[in-house]
Amino acid sequence: MKYPNSGSKSAALFKRAQSVLTDGGSRSTIRIAPYSIYVRSAQGKYVTDVDGNRLMDFNNNYTAMLHGHAHPEIIAAATEQITRGTGYSFGSEAEYALADLLCGRVDNFDKIRFMNSGTEAVMKAIKAARAYTGRPKIAKCENAYHGSYDFAEVSLGVEPTRLADGDPLSRAYAHGTPQGVLDNVIVIPHDDPEAARRILDEHAEDLAAVLVDPIGLGMARIPHTDEFLNQVQEFCDSSGALFIADEVVSFRAGLAGLQGERGLRPHLTTLGKIIGGGFPVGAVAGSADVMSVFEAGEGRAKLPHGGTYNANPVSMAAGFAAMNMMNAEAFDDLNALGDAFRQGCREVLALTDAEGGVQGQYSIFSITFNEPELKDDAARGAVYRSSGMHRYMVQHGYWMSPGMLGVCSTVMDRKDVDAFCETLKAGIDTIRDECSNAA
Numbered sequence: 388m389k390y391p392n393s394g395s396k397s398a399a400l401f402k403r404a405q406s407v408l409t410d411g412g413s414r415s416t417i418r419i420a421p422y423s424i425y426v427r428s429a430q431g432k433y434v435t436d437v438d439g440n441r442l443m444d445f446n447n448n449y450t451a452m453l454h455g456h457a458h459p460e461i462i463a464a465a466t467e468q469i470t471r472g473t474g475y476s477f478g479s480e481a482e483y484a485l486a487d488l489l490c491g492r493v494d495n496f497d498k499i500r501f502m503n504s505g506t507e508a509v510m511k512a513i514k515a516a517r518a519y520t521g522r523p524k525i526a527k528c529e530n531a532y533h534g535s536y537d538f539a540e541v542s543l544g545v546e547p548t549r550l551a552d553g554d555p556l557s558r559a560y561a562h563g564t565p566q567g568v569l570d571n572v573i574v575i576p577h578d579d580p581e582a583a584r585r586i587l588d589e590h591a592e593d594l595a596a597v598l599v600d601p602i603g604l605g606m607a608r609i610p611h612t613d614e615f616l617n618q619v620q621e622f623c624d625s626s627g628a629l630f631i632a633d634e635v636v637s638f639r640a641g642l643a644g645l646q647g648e649r650g651l652r653p654h655l656t657t658l659g660k661i662i663g664g665g666f667p668v669g670a671v672a673g674s675a676d677v678m679s680v681f682e683a684g685e686g687r688a689k690l691p692h693g694g695t696y697n698a699n700p701v702s703m704a705a706g707f708a709a710m711n712m713m714n715a716e717a718f719d720d721l722n723a724l725g726d727a728f729r730q731g732c733r734e735v736l737a738l739t740d741a742e743g744g745v746q747g748q749y750s751i752f753s754i755t756f757n758e759p760e761l762k763d764d765a766a767r768g769a770v771y772r773s774s775g776m777h778r779y780m781v782q783h784g785y786w787m788s789p790g791m792l793g794v795c796s797t798v799m800d801r802k803d804v805d806a807f808c809e810t811l812k813a814g815i816d817t818i819r820d821e822c823s824n825a826a
């Protein structure tokens with residue numbers, strides 16, 4: 388694929404789309420420079436753009452497409468539901484089936500409530516924690532992404548605070564963030580469990596919840612240590628603040644999510660992505676006691692929660708099909724594929740003597756290059772510029788997320804690892820040759 392290509396249909400569509408869509412689209416996290424690529428169809432491991440270029444999709448809609456695109460079983464379940472209606476103001480059997488499946492798998496889920504996105508799940512979990520505890524504040528890690536809700540995006544995209552200079556401050560991500568939001572979010576460092584605990588203790592009486600993505604920062608690139616997670620768990624168990632595990636991404640780690648893998652006992656969990664089988668979804672799950680804030684009983688719930696598309700039956704049916712295809716072994720296989728990609732990438736870096744490293748956990752991997760010509764150009768919080776190895780991989784049929792992040796799906800296999808690694812190696816050699824020829 389030629390990218391960038393000013394003569395391409397994508398480039399032309401990007402130009403036209405900018406007149407009616409902000410930045411030519413609706414999602415800041417997919418905007419790339421010089422122009423966004425527009426996709427016409429997706430099947431299995433591949434997406435095909437409007438120019439007919441086929442790319443192996445290592446983004447998988449930012450981890451949502453556990454089984455790749457248009458998986459026949461998911462399409463069958465969704466289609467069957469569509470013929471019976473796409474939304475109504477009643478509960479559905481599909482909603483019960485998915486709830487029953489998820490609550491049956493995770494010890495910490497007595498009850499669950501569905502909504503439409505991970506962002507919404509985080510919003511509702513924060514509100515549920517406030518309703519349950521009667522306290523106003525939440526704590527979160529500096530630079531941890533939890534979707535696009537005011538409280539959840541405080542201190543995102545900032546230069547990490549050096550603790551020697553003081554504790555992290557609550558800083559606005561979006562212009563116009565009210566001071567009241569900043570005053571009610573306590574920011575903790577992810578890499579210093581003792582400092583995190585000291586800061587949490589200082590605010591213990593006001594904290595409704597500590598919101599943590601247990602897989603770490605940067606979509607699994609920077610894991611949390613056991614010490615950090617234990618401090619959060621202990622603090623929440625002793626202070627009355629709720630531990631909200633944001634498992635929107637990390638739920639792909641195992642049958643009971645990352646909390647199952649690492650023995651966590653969150654009071655509330657937020658879910659999204661994989662549990663919708665590729666359709667819009669979000670969920671909050673937790674103990675019967677905490678989840679009772681959503682229950683009206685004979686009066687009004689502590690936390691009333693409407694939503695036209697909550698538990699949309701198409702998402703529920705597709706989500707059930709997607710999750711029902713997974714058992715413990717299937718998660719192990721997927722994670723082993725992640726290991727194989729990480730191992731393969733490490734071997735390529737060693738073979739080429741490239742300066743960099745390989746990160747990631749479970750079914751997510753990433754490659755960081757320190758050599759300027761191989762690096763992609765992703766200024767913190769700014770539009771991502773495809774360059775270096777990222778651009779080479781796109782040009783040779785691989786769609787990676789910014790920062791060379793790869794997300795495996797169940798339709799990928801070991802042959803894909805070999806082919807990917809060959810392309811990676813060829814890319815490093817080619818870019819270096821081009822640079823030395825130009826010098």
Ligand SMILES: Cc1ncc(COP(=O)(O)O)c(C=O)c1O
Pocket residue numbers: 449503504505506507509532533534535600633634635636659660668
């Ligand atoms: C950890 C985490 N929480 C929440 C969200 C928000 O989910 P959504 O994009 O479905 O709103 C994301 C999205 O990537 C996420 O990574």
